[in-house]
Amino acid sequence: MNRWWSMDAEKKAADVSNSDNSMIGNKWTKLMLSTGEYADVHFLVGDAKVRVPAHKLILKNASDVFEAMFRFDAKNKRAENVSANCPVVEVPDIEASAFKVMLSFIYADDLNELNGDNAMAVLYAADKYNIPGLVNASLQIPISELPNVFFAFAQARLFDLENYCNDCLAYIDKNAETLLKSEEFLQIDQKTLCEIFGPENRRQMLGPALFKIRFPLFSKEDFFEKIVPSGILTADEVTDVEQCHINPNFCWISGGLLYPQQFPSHGRVWASGTIELDIEKVSEFAGEKFASCRKSEAVHIGGIAWKIVAQINTSYEEIAANDMAFCLQCDVSKKDWHWSCECSATFRIVSQKCDGTENGIEKHFSRVFDTANYLFGFNYFINFAELMDEDNGLWDKSEDKVTLAIDLMVKELKSEKPESFEDCFC
Secondary structure: OOOOOOHHHHHHHHHHHOOOOOHHHHHHHHHHHHHOOOOOEEEEEOOOOEEEEEOHHHHHHHOHHHHHHHHOHHHOOOEEEOOOOOEEEEEOOOOHHHHHHHHHHHHHOOOOOOOOOOHHHHHHHHHHOOOHHHHHHHHOOOHHHOOOHHHHHHHHHHOOOHHHHHHHHHHHHHOHHHHOOOOOHHHOOHHHHHHHOOOOOHHHHHHHHHHHOOHHHOOHHHHHHHHHHHOOOOHHHHHHHHHHHHOOOOEEEEOOEEEEOOOOOOOOOOEEEEEEEEEEOHHHHHOOOOOOEEEOOOEEEOOEEEEEEEEEOOOOOOOOOOEEEEEEEEOOOOOOOOOEEEEEEEEEEOOOOOOOOOOOOEEEEEEEEEOOOOEEEEEEEEEHHHHOOHHHOOOEOOOOEEEEEEEEEEEEOOOOOOOOHHHHOO
């Protein structure tokens, strides 16, 4: 019900928010959250812009950030009017599931949906909206249940959570043999690399992986300010890298023998792969509201996770959707702000014909992706009427399915310094 609350409803909400979260109060507010009754603000959350109704009074009493947001609501550039009384606020930087966990905590002290998979996303949301109780609850999730302890360590460092950083380091040290072989380890940034290894165990923990690190690609400043003091390299190895900075093809004489530069200094080559997305129940998808979307499973190409995003695209929610956006999205959540990569992509709708007929529609683009621009594509790739025209052979009518594909070539761009630890590996 997108109306201002009645005086009676507002008084009830105020009484509940100021109470000791009694069982009755929790049930009442939880019911309000699940039904959206009396909602006077809506949030569009995450990449998919999931609509989440909420109540300003409850949010304001839980967070000074929400209180300030609603106090200056008229000046909030990210708000759009849905009706005269119910603004919409976009929250693109928080996952919808994490945002809902936060609301459940605010409304009813409910933490049933908080788990290892979403703990770091919930921590980010709780820190953004200044909800200390939820921050603490997120940090109580056992580190062993987190999918990526390196990312958890980086988040803890970002939020100045010294004790949690130490807990992560202790866990990494205890499980180093397994963790150093993981894909997550290859994605950590330089600062994290230097911090997770103590001077006494760096070489031992890295083992042969040490000689796959592209030390010559570090800037001189970073190499001498961060790497050399860490004690990870011997004096001869430091000299080796130093000479490579002067002459990348340098070979020096040691004991009368030519000694080639032992750390790789070549840049990455193009990586390639294909991403596919089967859209089932296409006829239902075509009739869904604006911003409804389908996403593929992540495919790692060039050490980066990529997804296809297909989305309903129309100018107004009230108008029946008739166009499909076809986009490519990369996961930049674990990349430094200066990271970028060059991409060449071919967007295809896979033919459903069995006679070898070529795909009816194919479009190309080349783009540079970075942490601020991680979603590109075609806003109006095809009209649903054209897509579901049986003569085109793009739609499998019997299964009500369409298959999208992107053939992708990726190359991370060189910069003054490699963007992550993965960039320093062969």
